Amino acid sequence: xxxxxxxxxxxxxxxxxxxxxxxxxxxxxxxxxxxxxxxxxxxxxxxxxxxxxxxxxxxxxxxxxxxxxxxxxxxxxxxxxxxxxxxxxxxxxxxxxxxxxxxxxxxxxxxxxxxxxxxxxxxxxxxxxxxxxxxxxxxxxxxxxxxxxxxxxxxxxxxxxxxxxxxxxxxxxxxxxxxxxxxxxxxxxxxxxxxxxxxxxxxxxxxxxxxxxxxxxxxxxxxxxxxxxxxxxxx
Amino acid sequence: xxxxxxxxxxxxxxxxxxxxxxxxxxxxxxxxxxxxxxxxxxxxxxxxxxxxxxxxxxxxxxxxxxxxxxxxxxxxxxxxxxxxxxxxxxxxxxxxxxxxxxxxxxxxxxxxxxxxxxxxxxxxxxxxxxxxxxxxxxxxxxxxxxxxxxxxxxxxxxxxxxxxxxxxxxxxxxxxxxxxxxxxxxxxxxxxxxxxxxxxxxxxxxxxxxxxxxxxxxxxxxxxxxxxxxxxxxx
Numbered sequence: 001x002x003x004x005x006x007x008x009x010x011x012x013x014x015x016x017x018x019x020x021x022x023x024x025x026x027x028x029x030x031x032x033x034x035x036x037x038x039x040x041x042x043x044x045x046x047x048x049x050x051x052x053x054x055x056x057x058x059x060x061x062x063x064x065x066x067x068x069x070x071x072x073x074x075x076x077x078x079x080x081x082x083x084x085x086x087x088x089x090x091x092x093x094x095x096x097x098x099x100x101x102x103x104x105x106x107x108x109x110x111x112x113x114x115x116x117x118x119x120x121x122x123x124x125x126x127x128x129x130x131x132x133x134x135x136x137x138x139x140x141x142x143x144x145x146x147x148x149x150x151x152x153x154x155x156x157x158x159x160x161x162x163x164x165x166x167x168x169x170x171x172x173x174x175x176x177x178x179x180x181x182x183x184x185x186x187x188x189x190x191x192x193x194x195x196x197x198x199x200x201x202x203x204x205x206x207x208x209x210x211x212x213x214x215x216x217x218x219x220x221x222x223x224x225x226x227x228x229x230x231x232x233x234x235x
Numbered sequence: 236x237x238x239x240x241x242x243x244x245x246x247x248x249x250x251x252x253x254x255x256x257x258x259x260x261x262x263x264x265x266x267x268x269x270x271x272x273x274x275x276x277x278x279x280x281x282x283x284x285x286x287x288x289x290x291x292x293x294x295x296x297x298x299x300x301x302x303x304x305x306x307x308x309x310x311x312x313x314x315x316x317x318x319x320x321x322x323x324x325x326x327x328x329x330x331x332x333x334x335x336x337x338x339x340x341x342x343x344x345x346x347x348x349x350x351x352x353x354x355x356x357x358x359x360x361x362x363x364x365x366x367x368x369x370x371x372x373x374x375x376x377x378x379x380x381x382x383x384x385x386x387x388x389x390x391x392x393x394x395x396x397x398x399x400x401x402x403x404x405x406x407x408x409x410x411x412x413x414x415x416x417x418x419x420x421x422x423x424x425x426x427x428x429x430x431x432x433x434x435x436x437x438x439x440x441x442x443x444x445x446x447x448x449x450x451x452x453x454x455x456x457x458x459x460x461x462x463x464x465x466x467x468x469x470x
Contacts, residue, residue, distance in 0.1 A: 094332045095330050095332035095333070097329045097330035097332060097333050097416065098330070098332050098333050098336055099416070100407060100411055100413075100414065100415060100416040101333055101336035101337065101339070101340065101414070101415065101422060102336065103406070103407050103410065104336070104339070104340060104343075104403055104404075104406075104407050104414060104422075105336065105339060107402065107403035107404075107406035107407055108339075108343060108403040110402075110403075110406075111400075111402045111403050165346075167342065167345075167346045168339055168342035168343040168345075168346050169339075169342075171338070171339075171342035171345075172335060172338050172339050172342055175338065176335055178335075179335065179336070179339060180335060180336065181332065181334075181335040187336060187339075
């Protein structure tokens with residue numbers, strides 16, 4: 001990895017009580033994109049209650065990438081930015097023609113996150129900083145119309161719903177090693193990000209070992225010298 | 236269109252009480268693929284109770300494509316077969332690199348069909364031939380564990396669930412005209428097939444006019460000289 005041409009790249013990411021713990025799936029998409037491109041960046045942890053840290057971006061959501069004078073928000077736009085800025089690094093897309101369909105996989109991933117949330121919500125709650133918890137609980141309980149504990153109460157059913165929501169991913173991984181084809185690309189990292197969200201905060205096993213998604217997840221945990229596998233998890 | 240090099244292509248499709256009524260979404264994927272490639276084929280209607288018509292395929296599901304001595308089943312494999320067999324015709328894929336991700340969209344479509352079924356099931360029932368109805372009702376009521384009428388009773392909620400399940404499609408059509416990018420390709424036809432399923436049998440409007448999916452559907456209804464728009468609907 002060369003840090004030379006990446007100087008000035010700073011990634012603002014959601015952090016937990018442990019500032020080394022990163023669990024936001026949106027941030028994980030970008031983390032995988034950066035390691036895929038061999039780019040080193042400065043990481044700035046941001047807690048829920050510290051949104052003023054990213055006020056310069058004109059909005060309140062992480063991840064935020066600062067690239068010199070440029071500020072890029074939204075993980076999908078960050079991925080496109082990295083691709084355009086570093087065209088000589090390994091591409092995030094097996095071909096430029098795959099960009100629209102990769103965005104579909106990205107949007108699909110976001111549509112599956114609510115199913116996973118019903119499995120790991122209390123783990124997320126227990127991972128965030130104490131000072132974030134009151135805000136987190138009250139905002140989520142208002143959104144869901146119930147106590148956090150009730151939201152995740154039917155664990156088996158919720159896990160089954162999540163596993164069923166993965167069917168499109170399962171179908172294509174039955175036929176090939178990666179979502180993008182023979183080698184992983186950004187479409188893979190999008191889908192993988194949800195598993196890194198869960199892995200950071202929860203001990204719940206989401207997949208049986210004979211699920212084709214399990215083997216794919218192992219591949220990606222081991223990729224880039226075990227980059228994802230080595231990431232800190234909640235103790 | 237030239238029929239010369241397509242002689243010998245026969246498509247076996249699900250038919251309704253009206254043999255001109257074709258509503259299977261799996262068959263619609265193939266119908267759109269054929270018109271995209273400018274291929275004329277012989278169409279053979281198959282009712283639920285006439286599965287012996289496709290016994291030669293070694294299985295019981297339509298569509299089945301007979302191409303000379305070759306028999307190809309499963310809409311996805313039929314699409315790949317057409318692409319390989321007619322490489323000089325317009326491609327079903329904006330680039331070969333998009334094939335894996337197109338298969339993802341195909342699998343995603345299949346995962347959304349159950350949501351749509353909860354909206355149009357009685358319309359499907361009313362579209363099939365009288366001789367098919369007893370089999371259809373009993374097999375479906377056994378599968379769903381309830382009367383067909385109960386399955387679709389909460390029409391507003393079921394329609395809302397379907398519309399929500401379309402979020403990944405909606406997201407990318409906010410940014411571009413077609414799923415595959417600037418021009419429609421097989422990924423578009425996969426997602427479009429579910430709307431042709433509904434259109435064939437039902438008068439229910441599935442989308443508000445300001446939904447980005449609405450405009451995309453209009454484009455595809457009008458494509459190929461209005462091929463899809465002209466298709467017979469249940470009277």
